[in-house]
Amino acid sequence: MQYHAISFAKEGFIVDVIGYPGSSPMREISENTRIRIYYLRPPPEMQNALPRLLYYVIKVVWQAVDISQLLFRKRISGSLIIQNPPAIPTIPICWLYCIVMNTQFIIDWHNYAHSLMALSLGNEHILVNLAKHIEEIFGRRAKNNFCVTKAMKEDLEKTWGIQAKVLYDRPADEFRPITLTEKNEFLQKLAEKYNVSESYSVISKKSGFIISSTSWTEDEDFSILINALQEYENTCENGELNLPDLLCIITGKGPLKDFYMAIVNLKNWKHVKIKTLWLENEDYPKILASADLGICLHTSSSGLDLPMKVVDMFGCRLPVCAYNFDCLSELVRHNENSLVFANEYELAQQLKMWFQDFPNNEKQQQLCEKFQKNMFTSQLYPTDWHGNWKFNVLPCFQE
Structure with a gap:
C-alpha cells in the first residue's frame, strides 16, 4: 500500500x-x-x-x-x-x-x-x-x-x-542490483551494525550467502529450510562436492519465530550459520542485492497470491529457490528464471548444486545469468x- x-x-x-x-x-x-x-x-x-x-x-x-x-x-x-x-x-x-x-x-x-x-x-x-x-x-x-x-x-x-x-x-526503485564496492561496504556494515561477523567471509568469497524473509506465520514451513540445511551440513562434514560454508540470514518478525529458532539453537552445525535480523528499510534492498541466493517458503493459503519477497529479490536480480504452489508460475518458472522445489530434499539438492565449487563454477554462473535475464518475462507488463x-x-x- x-x-x-x-x-x-x-x-x-x-x-x-x-x-x-x-x-x-x-x-x-x-x-x-x-x-x-x-x-x-x-x-x-x-x-x-x-x-x-x-x-x-x-x-x-x-x-x-x-x-x-x-x-x-x-x-x-x-x-x-x-x-x-x-x-x-x-x-x-x-x-x-x-x-x-x-x-x-x-x-x-x-x-x-x-x-x-x-x-x-x-x-x-x-x-x-x-x-x-x-x-x-x-x-x-x-x-x-x-x-x-x-x-x-x-x-x-x-x-x-x-x-x-x-x-x-x-x-520499488530501491530494489536494484548494486556494485561490488557497494556490496562490500554493506557487508562490512552488516558485521559492524548488525553483529554478523560471518559477513567478512562472504566478502572474501569463503562463504556462500543465502537469505529469506518471512512473517513467521503458518503459511511458511521453516522446517523445510532447516532440514535442507542439515543435509547441506552433512555433505560438508563428509567432504563431498567442494561446498563452502553457508551464511543464512532470515529477516522479519512473527509469532512462530521463537519456535523455529529454538530448533535451530539445538543444532551444532560447523558449516552453516543462521542469523535472524530486523533491518532498517534502507538496508533490506541492499542485503538482497548482496546475497548469492534467495529462499522463499511461501505456500499461499489460497493458492492464488504471489510472494512479494520474490518480487523484491527479482528487482535486485537475486535468483530464488521458491516453494511450489498452484499459481507460482505466474512469477517463478523452474530453470527459466529461478528454481522451484516441492520438499526439503529438492531444496537441499538445489543448494548443493548452486554452491558446488563456489565461487568458480562456470555452469552455475551461466545459469545465474540466464535467470537474471528472464526475471519478470512471464508477466507482460511494464x-x-x-x-x-x-x-x-x-x-x-x-x-
Missing part, C-alpha cells in the same frame, strides 16, 4: 495513509508533503488472559471504533483503496464510510482473509465463514477491484462474480512499479 501512496502522490493526488505503527514508513512517504500518515492504536494485549473467541470480539470492536473515528475525523477522500486481507472489521467499516461520504470504494486483493484464518481456525469455523461472506458481499459492491494474479482474477469471477483487474506487484501502476490503476481514477 505504500507503493500505491507514492504513485498517487507522483500523479498529483493528496494521499492519506492509515495503518498501524511499528516499522518506519518508507522515506518517500514520510518526507512527501502530499502524503499524510494516520496511525491506528493497537488493541490491548489480552489474548493470553481471555478465551480466544472473546478476545477476538473485543479486538474487532476496538478496531471498528478506532478505524471509524479516524476515517470520519480526517479530511474527506474522493476514493478509498483498501488492501485485503484483513477483512474483519476493515472492509465493512470502510464501505460504510464510502456510502456516507459518497466516496469510491476500491479493494486491492492480495489474498483471501478467510483462507488465512482457516490455517489456524479450520475451514468450518464461524469466523472463517463470516470473513468469506464479508469478502463476497462487499467485493461485489466495490467500484473497482484489483488482484495480484490471473489465477485470483479468474477465481473471483468464477466464485463470486467479481470483476477484477490484475495488478502484479513490482519492486517492469517498474510506477509504470505498471500508471498502466493498470491510474485510468480507474481518471474516469
